[in-house]
Amino acid sequence: MTLTTSEPRAPEARAPEPRASEPRASEAHAPQDAPAAQPLSAPADGSAPPAPVKLWLCPNDDLAPALAAVLAAHWLDETERETAGRFLFERDRRQYLVAHTLVRRALALEAGVAEAELVIWRSRRGRPFLQPMPGGLPRGGAHLDFNLSHAGGYNLLGIVRRHRIGVDVERLDRDAQAIETITSTFAPEEQEWVARAAPGRERDRRVLRLWTLKEAYSKALGLGLGLPFDEFAFTLADDHGVTGFRPPAQDRFGRWRFVELEPVPDVLAAVAVPDDGRQPPELQLHHGFPWGRAAPRNIELPEPVGGIRG
Ligand SMILES: CC(C)(COP(=O)(O)OP(=O)(O)OC[C@H]1O[C@@H](n2cnc3c(N)ncnc32)[C@H](O)[C@@H]1OP(=O)(O)O)[C@@H](O)C(=O)NCCC(=O)NCCS
Numbered sequence: 001m002t003l004t005t006s007e008p009r010a011p012e013a014r015a016p017e018p019r020a021s022e023p024r025a026s027e028a029h030a031p032q033d034a035p036a037a038q039p040l041s042a043p044a045d046g047s048a049p050p051a052p053v054k055l056w057l058c059p060n061d062d063l064a065p066a067l068a069a070v071l072a073a074h075w076l077d078e079t080e081r082e083t084a085g086r087f088l089f090e091r092d093r094r095q096y097l098v099a100h101t102l103v104r105r106a107l108a109l110e111a112g113v114a115e116a117e118l119v120i121w122r123s124r125r126g127r128p129f130l131q132p133m134p135g136g137l138p139r140g141g142a143h144l145d146f147n148l149s150h151a152g153g154y155n156l157l158g159i160v161r162r163h164r165i166g167v168d169v170e171r172l173d174r175d176a177q178a179i180e181t182i183t184s185t186f187a188p189e190e191q192e193w194v195a196r197a198a199p200g201r202e203r204d205r206r207v208l209r210l211w212t213l214k215e216a217y218s219k220a221l222g223l224g225l226g227l228p229f230d231e232f233a234f235t236l237a238d239d240h241g242v243t244g245f246r247p248p249a250q251d252r253f254g255r256w257r258f259v260e261l262e263p264v265p266d267v268l269a270a271v272a273v274p275d276d277g278r279q280p281p282e283l284q285l286h287h288g289f290p291w292g293r294a295a296p297r298n299i300e301l302p303e304p305v306g307g308i309r310g
Pocket of ligand 1: 125128148167220222
């Protein structure tokens with residue numbers, strides 16, 4: 001996600017409203033803009049191994065513009081095509097087309113449903129959800145959650161088969177004003193940790209590590225920038241990894257697993273998934289557009305953190 005100085009604190013989502021036929025009832029009752037929560041306890045027989053968290057990192061360059069346009073024409077729904085048509089700059093349209101063909105392709109592989117037949121709706125706050133299918137998904141299970149982020153030519157998509165996921169991707173090359181604006185949104189202890197780093201690259205990295213984690217977390221909840229970023233706080237190891245998390249008062253999950261990645265140099269990514277108390281699943285990181293089933297990089301998910309509310 002990008003925060004520019006002209007986009008100071010809580011930009012309004014320009015997301016299309018869900019169509020009349022799409023489910024909205026659950027979000028009206030859910031404090032965190034959520035559809036009906038999936039059970040977070042282990043299955044009664046305790047046998048099913050936890051499904052991996054799947055991540056797709058796709059640079060725009062992985063899909064030629066003409067090809068992206070053809071796929072979009074076949075796969076995107078009317079709302080998505082209308083959104084694509086509204087971009088002023090070709091660069092932004094391209095990013096949108098790659099991001100949304102990526103979403104439909106990866107969800108189709110995971111669910112076993114053709115790209116054009118997936119029904120995606122958006123919550124009041126703009127968070128997309130895959131509409132559940134009567135009788136479950138052809139490739140097994142009943143629930144898929146996903147989250148998308150795009151920034152500076154990179155698209156990051158996360159998919160989980162249980163509960164929620166939030167993801168964020170950022171480039172490190174941000175101007176000083178943007179870094180200052182971002183920092184001003186942090187909790188006091190985070191601002192102090194940032195200030196302890198030498199100005200320049202080291203400090204910028206701290207700011208953007210915190211920012212991607214905060215974004216990923218608030219996007220998992222479906223709140224985005226609607227959640228004040230100073231109401232929750234991360235404690236980070238100097239080089240890499242989350243060692244502590246103070247959730248905001250309204251967090252109903254409490255404990256989370258957070259992953260920090262630098263999938264390509266100078267591009268930071270973060271993933272947030274609630275802890276469900278089961279054996280830690282792994283994360284599979286795929287690079288490029290999901291044409292086939294190339295072997296992903298497997299990453300063990302870190303221990304959960306959190307539990308003490310802010
Ligand atoms: C979520 C949000 C932080 C994303 O900011 P961004 O700069 O576009 O950042 P990213 O690239 O990381 O993520 C964009 C993607 O996040 C997803 N997204 C949008 N709103 C989301 C939300 N509330 N929660 C989780 N994910 C969301 C979308 O897939 C979006 O991409 P798309 O519009 O192309 O489908 C920002 O749009 C936001 O705060 N939205 C909520 C606004 C709100 O509360 N509106 C209420 C109106 S009543």
